Amino acid sequence: MDMNILVTGSKGQLGSELQELSANSGKQHFFFYDLPELDITNQDLVDRVCREHDINVMVNCAAYTAVDKAEADVETAFRVNRDGSAVLASCAKERNALLVHISTDYVFNGESCTPYRVNAPATPLGVYGKSKWEGEERVRQIAPSYMIIRTSWLYSAYGANFVKTMLRLGAERQMLNVVDDQIGTPTYAGDLAAAIVTILEHYDCSKQYRETYHYSNEGVCSWYDFAVAIMDLSGLSCKVLPVSSAHYPQIAPRPSFSVLDKSAIKQEWGVEIPYWRVSLASLLEKIQPRATE
Numbered sequence: 001m002d003m004n005i006l007v008t009g010s011k012g013q014l015g016s017e018l019q020e021l022s023a024n025s026g027k028q029h030f031f032f033y034d035l036p037e038l039d040i041t042n043q044d045l046v047d048r049v050c051r052e053h054d055i056n057v058m059v060n061c062a063a064y065t066a067v068d069k070a071e072a073d074v075e076t077a078f079r080v081n082r083d084g085s086a087v088l089a090s091c092a093k094e095r096n097a098l099l100v101h102i103s104t105d106y107v108f109n110g111e112s113c114t115p116y117r118v119n120a121p122a123t124p125l126g127v128y129g130k131s132k133w134e135g136e137e138r139v140r141q142i143a144p145s146y147m148i149i150r151t152s153w154l155y156s157a158y159g160a161n162f163v164k165t166m167l168r169l170g171a172e173r174q175m176l177n178v179v180d181d182q183i184g185t186p187t188y189a190g191d192l193a194a195a196i197v198t199i200l201e202h203y204d205c206s207k208q209y210r211e212t213y214h215y216s217n218e219g220v221c222s223w224y225d226f227a228v229a230i231m232d233l234s235g236l237s238c239k240v241l242p243v244s245s246a247h248y249p250q251i252a253p254r255p256s257f258s259v260l261d262k263s264a265i266k267q268e269w270g271v272e273i274p275y276w277r278v279s280l281a282s283l284l285e286k287i288q289p290r291a292t293e
């Protein structure tokens, strides 16, 4: 059966990477939408677009992702991340479509010291994490067939992210403080996009899925380690100094440990996940080809 796939939030990091991958996609027909053409909080519009393209799979990459801003703009964060997810889930129910919904490591409070399994209790610390968790719960309650994929520390050639910020600051400054007491794993959005395409290639459209998965790159590091690797691999001489979160106050609280256990997605879909530093090197090669020579 042909697969008509709606990708929401298509101009964001993950949506753009999916767009890049989907050029030659055989039986998979992708339809990419973002604001202002498609607001996921508008049920009529979502239903209309899905009818128009006879959508049977939805990949929700749309989200309110401004973690600090969300603390003051609670209403918008919940409207997009919770209510928008419910709108997509209702449309998926109406059409009997699969909903692939992207979520975050920020649903966890960071008190664990071993990688979070998919069924670990969610106790988000900030507004963004709470709104994403409630979005997940709406998907579970409403959509008859769904895959929720939590990811962490996303970066890509598109949009704003930590890698691009480090490249800019690394070129401007001789020294930079970066926190070394928040531990997690970076994820190259291109790798996650490839994993989603692999799943869609192999999924059985006659089955219903009610799954939660974790996907990040392999390995573990602090933001400090990540920053040092960005400077090293880019040939930037900026010195990165480790500091504690207490010395670098941020508006929203963040989990101090958010390493995700990825065994479920690997075992069930045979997804092969690259080590974070290898993916970082490929991204840097892509966006600044001479830097890594």
Ligand SMILES: NC(=O)c1ccc[n+]([C@@H]2O[C@H](COP(=O)([O-])OP(=O)(O)OC[C@H]3O[C@@H](n4cnc5c(N)ncnc54)[C@H](OP(=O)(O)O)[C@@H]3O)[C@@H](O)[C@H]2O)c1
Binding pocket: 008, 009, 010, 011, 012, 013, 014, 015, 034, 035, 038, 039, 040, 041, 060, 061, 062, 063, 064, 065, 080, 084, 102, 103, 104, 105, 132, 150, 151, 152, 153, 154, 155, 159
């Ligand atoms: N970025 C991270 O570090 C990170 C970490 C873990 C999980 N995630 C999750 O991964 C997913 C993808 O993240 P990303 O980094 O690709 O996000 P992103 O770059 O911020 O892209 C999100 C896209 O959604 C759009 N959007 C916002 N409100 C919308 C609405 N009401 N209707 C339709 N589209 C809307 C945004 O448009 P505007 O730009 O115009 O607002 C943007 O194009 C999200 O679910 C996010 O929560 C991200």
